[in-house]
Every structure is written in C-alpha cells, then in structure tokens.
Amino acid sequence: GQSLEQPSEVTAVEGAIVQINCTYQTSGFYGLSWYQQHDGGAPTFLSYNALDGLEETGRFSSFLSRSDSYGYLLLQELQMKDSASYFCAVPRNQAGTALIFGKGTTLSVSS
C-alpha cells in the first residue's frame, strides 16, 4: 500500500519562509498533491506535481524528486492566515484512484 510521512508540527514567524517535507512509499508513482486545511474547515487543493522540479503558484511552491520519493511545500512571506494544517497526498494505487493523505503538518505562524 501507499504511505506518507510528514512532520507533525512546524512553527515560523510572519514574513519567514517555511518548508514542509513529505516522503512517500508507493507501489507506483502517479503524482503528489498538497492540500491546506484551516481548523475545522474543508481541505482545499494547493498544488500537484507529476514531474520532478519546482511548481510555483504565488507565495506557495511545491517540489518533487521522484528518485528520492520526496517532495516539499514551500511557503514564502508567511502570513498569519497561513496557520493551518497541510497534507500531502498520493493516489491509492494508480492514477484516477482516490487520494491517500498523510497525517498532516500543523503550521503555526506567529507575529
């Protein structure tokens, strides 16, 4: 089966840069996704990486290294509103199948 590992907590201050890592073990690779969830809210889609390298979307970027089974989410110019949980996810067993999520990383941004 698939499994994902990510740190449980990360703390940072406003304006800083933070990196949330995710390592995965999969029987095949069909992309790595990232989701954000504010406390008690709905998860929202942030990014998707199918190929190695960095994908940038505004203040958020996501990186993938398939050879290392590793990816990260990079958040720049942190704001208080970025305090949330961040989940990496991979398809259960092949493309188009339901996502399996990591346990999530809680990011706390302080002033």
Next chain:
Amino acid sequence: DSGVTQTPKHLITATGQRVTLRCSPRSGDLSVYWYQQSLDQGLQFLIQYYNGEERAKGNILERFSAQQFPDLHSELNLSSLELGDSALYFCASSEGGQEADGYTFGSGTRLTVV
C-alpha cells in the same frame, strides 16, 4: 462556497442509532469521495463513486454503506453508531478523478455520538 454541498453540518445522536449524511457534488463532477477525519487524525478514505458506480473502497466499516444516485448526489449511511464514530465526515468531488485538478471538498458534517 466550494460548490460541494454537505448536509447536515452538525449531527448529534446516540450510540446504536443510524444516520445518513448527504453530499451534492460540484456541477459537472462525476467522482465522489467520502473521507473520515477524527481528532488528531488525517483524512481516512472511506469510499469512492464514479458516475453512479462504486469505484473503490477504503477503510470503511461494514456498519457503514454509501451510494451515488442518478443525479450524482451521494449518501453515506452510518449504522449501529459507536462513540468512536464521532468525527468530521467530508465529501469531495472531482471531474473524473484527475489529481492534477484537485478535489473540491465540502464543508463537512460533524458527527457527535453520545
């Protein structure tokens, strides 16, 4: 509003009871997924439907069942409820299960079993 509608938002019920959670996917989306999120737990995949057919089952208990109707809305039925079933239940939808476009989640149903 994400476009995925879940009802009810909150549900309090007693052990042993049965409840039904409802989900209307975003317009045009054919895939519906149900996830359970307990306190301090990640999102646990329960079941997936695509265009009315069951596509995949995850960690769904035998006491739980689901279906997707011709209008593509879905219902998750939870029976013989136990205290441990207390959790947030999310429904998500996607156009065709393509990860690149992401899933759209509803705001969830918070179930409390007392």
